[in-house]
Amino acid sequence: MKDEASAWTQRYERAFQLYPYARSADQDAKVPVRHPVVIVGGGPVGMALALDLGQRGVGVVVLDDHDGVGQGSRAICFAKRTLEICDRLGPGQKMVDKGEQWNLGRVFRGEDQIYEFNLLPEDGHRRPAFINLQQPYFEKFLVEEIRAAQAAGAPIDIRGCNRVLKTEAAADHVALEVDTPEGSYALQAEWLVACDGANSPIRDGMGLGFDGRVFEDNFLIADIRMQASFPTERRFWFDPPFNPGQTALMHKQPDDVWRLDFQLGWDIDRSAELNETRVRERVREMIGERDFDLVWTSIYTFRCCTMDQYVHGRVIFAGDSAHQVSPFGARGANGGMQDADNLGWKLAAVLTGGAPESLIASYQAERKHAGLENIKNSSRTADFLTPRSPAHALFRDAVLDMVQDHAFVRPMVNSGRLSAPAQYEGSPLSSADALPGGPDRTKPGSPCPDAPALSGYLLDHLTRATVLGIGTAVPEEVTLGAVRLKGLSIPADPMVSERYLGSAAAAVYLIRPDQHIAARWPQFDAAALAAAVDRMMGRAC
Amino acid sequence: MLITEPNLGNADDFYAALLRAHDGLSEDETHALNARLVLILANHIGDLETLDQALRIARGTQVEADATTS
Incomplete structure (x- = not known):
């Protein structure tokens, strides 16, 4: 055994x-x-x-x-x-x-x-x-x-x-x-x-x-351990001297480990590139004469x-x-x-x-x-990093040619659109936005943005389904059938106001157990809340 | 909305300037110039719907539809 x-x-x-x-x-x-x-x-x-x-x-x-x-x-x-x-x-x-x-x-x-x-x-x-x-x-x-x-x-x-x-x-x-x-x-x-x-x-x-797309490119990951005082930042290179015509990425990890990522192109000899001597050579070209240990290497391709x-x-x-x-x-x-x-x-x-x-x-x-939003964003990055045709390469290079002197092309540089929480727009669990003047970022379907509240942070208090009163009081507990909601009333402090009230004087939010917003109103309304809770629990789908 | 009626104060001047800008460039340099020009003009227009319309016309896919709306 x-x-x-x-x-x-x-x-x-x-x-x-x-x-x-x-x-x-x-x-x-x-x-x-x-x-x-x-x-x-x-x-x-x-x-x-x-x-x-x-x-x-x-x-x-x-x-x-x-x-x-x-x-x-x-x-x-x-x-x-x-x-x-x-x-x-x-x-x-x-x-x-x-x-x-x-x-x-x-x-x-x-x-x-x-x-x-x-x-x-x-x-x-x-x-x-x-x-x-x-x-x-x-x-x-x-x-x-x-x-x-x-x-x-x-x-x-x-x-x-x-x-x-x-x-x-x-x-x-x-x-x-x-x-x-x-x-x-x-x-x-x-x-x-x-x-x-x-x-x-x-x-x-x-x-x-x-189903989806396979991208014709290979990337080498080399995680190395070294003592270095490089800053804790995401550093990304187009066409660096140590990897000409390709891209590279450097990221710090705990335990003095650094993630190095080298674009290799499509037609490569995988086993030759994974050969330790070759990997060490690449690393050396990137970081110069420093001592390092190879922690983990891998070549990946990707698909969306x-x-x-x-x-x-x-x-x-x-x-x-x-x-x-x-x-x-x-x-x-x-x-x-x-x-x-x-x-x-x-x-x-x-x-x-x-x-x-x-x-x-x-x-x-x-x-x-x-999922589709993540695929869209990550495909667009891949298209920028790995142009599929001479025309694609032409526009990528046009962007890079102008980026230093012209601010307007900066938003087009795409080395990764980093993960942001999904906004469940049009979710069957959301009720129509009923807060006139409420900010866009907190309309129903949105994840709750954090903010200082109750001498800590707001999200610490949103651990289960919650009725949140901002600048107005709500009951401490609301029971609707099998659903028990926590009631939480907080003052309209500046950051909370900016993120949750907009031009409204006060608001009541219905927050799901996953900290997404299900509904919002200018004041507590028991009947509207009951209907929104029904919807949140899938009874109106 | 994309302007599809004549809109340049002096079309001949612009056309001559465009040719001048390309004079003496290799084919690669000419393509690169055009690519930069597209990005510069796109930013100036700044409206995705207008740009979509322009892309369709340039690609030749919706000339008729645009003819009926102009």
């Missing part, structure tokens, strides 16, 4: 062993055990969703075909919205403490800086625009939080070395056959969530399509693809299994975290709160919209 388990874990090197195989009682059950939710894939999206569901008291099993987090930094840029989601789930502070904070991006052509941008030119947010953190740490902190939640009674069960062999859909559940080092067993899920990555075996097993439907009966796709983007813009893991954020409260409401299944359909409406 020991040898068999090790065969399972040798497929790729892991950074941390977090959930070694252990026999589950389900494997000895005479009839297959049915769980409210089974998640396939223990990456950032699967673990975040499991934590969210467990904290809401929904029984959830995570099946992962390995026993820990894979080696390699992989995703490194975690956006403000992701940190806010992790604040709600618990491990946000740990991530920020470990991560490298940055707001500033610089773009160079050759050796000259042509452009710089600040991603967060606004005060009054608890979290920075981005932190850089190696994905293994991100996953480890989520799992540590799950362990703490389990200790406090949250019904979460992580099963390492559990690989799904087969799924079979029924009207009210999905039947699974799961392989383990000790043989296979049967399991059932009321809802199955596939967080099993871009090459999703669940998606393939169901014969579902994943999406499923048509993210919900198929009782099977839901989240993260890369549903939509895949180019890495430029940090929209992969950050988009996936928003999927988890969107889905957790909805599954919980359907399973335990009497909400209709149409609430799950709204996941498709909202997250497909977000």
Whole structure:
């Protein structure tokens, strides 16, 4: 058995062993055990969703075909919205403490800086625009939080070395056959969530399509460890002397690790480029004569693809299994975290709160919209970095030729449109905007912008469905059927006013459990609130 | 809305200036100049709908539709 388990874990090197195989009682059950939710894939999206569901008291099993987090930094840029989601789930502070904070991006052509941008030119947010953190740490902190939640009674069960062999859909559940080092067993899920990555075996097993574009380019990642005093910024080069005619990127990570990313072009000899001597040569040309260790190298190509439907009966796709983007813009893991954020409260409401299944359909409406937006942005960056024709190259070069002397072309320089939270415009869960003079950024469907409030930050207080009174009092608790809303009244301080009131004197907001705005009015109106809550819970879809 | 009626004060002067700007350039340089010119003018126009209309006319895909609206 020991040898068999090790065969399972040798497929790729892991950074941390977090959930070694252990026999589950389900494997000895005479009839297959049915769980409210089974998640396939223990990456950032699967673990975040499991934590969210467990904290809401929904029984959830995570099946992962390995026993820990894979080696390699992989995703490194975690956006403000992701940190806010992790604040709600618990491990946000740990991530920020470990991560490298940055707001500033610089773009160079050759050796000259042509452009710089600040991603967060606004005060009054608890979290920075981005932190850089190696994905293994991100996953480890989520799992540590799950362990703490389990200790406090949250019904979460992580099963390492559990690989799904087969799924079979029924009207009210999905039947699974799961392989383990000790043989296979049967399991059932009321809802199955596939967080099993871009090459999703669940998606393939169901014969579902994943369409989009492949970009004809290769990029080399070299994560190196070195002592250097380069600033914590995103530095991006077009046509640098150390990689002529191509692009390059440099990013700081914790533990003195630096992400170097070199564009290589399409026709390359992969194994020659991955040869350690060649990689070291490239690194040396970029950073000069310094000591460094190679931590991780990888050559990647990319595609932008999406499923048509993210919900198929009782099977839901989240993260890369549903939509895949180019890495430029940090929209992969950050988009996936928003999927988890969107889905957790909805599954919980359907399973335990009497909400209709149409609430799950709204996941498709909202997250497909977000998925397409991420694909659009990341494709446009790829088109700028990898011109597909001489004409495309001509305009890219025209932009770069003019950018230093002419401010008007700066917005056209596209080295990545960095992940911003989705605005669920036209969501079936939103009520019509009823706040005259209210700012655009907080109209229904928007994610709540953070602001200083109650001697801390507003988002700290929006941990569940909330009626928020700004400059006006609302009841401390509102119960509407199975839905219990927290009532919160805060003063109209300047930053809160700017972000939530606009020219209105006061406002009442209905905030969803995922901190998106469902409705807003100039004052508290019990009947309007009841109708908006019905809509928010999917009863008006 | 894109102006499709004659609008240049002196069309001949502009045309001559355009040719002059390209005189003595290699083919690559001429293409590069045109690309820069497009970006400069697009920013000046500043309206996506007008630019879309211009792109369609330049591409030859909607000449008739535009003829009926002008």
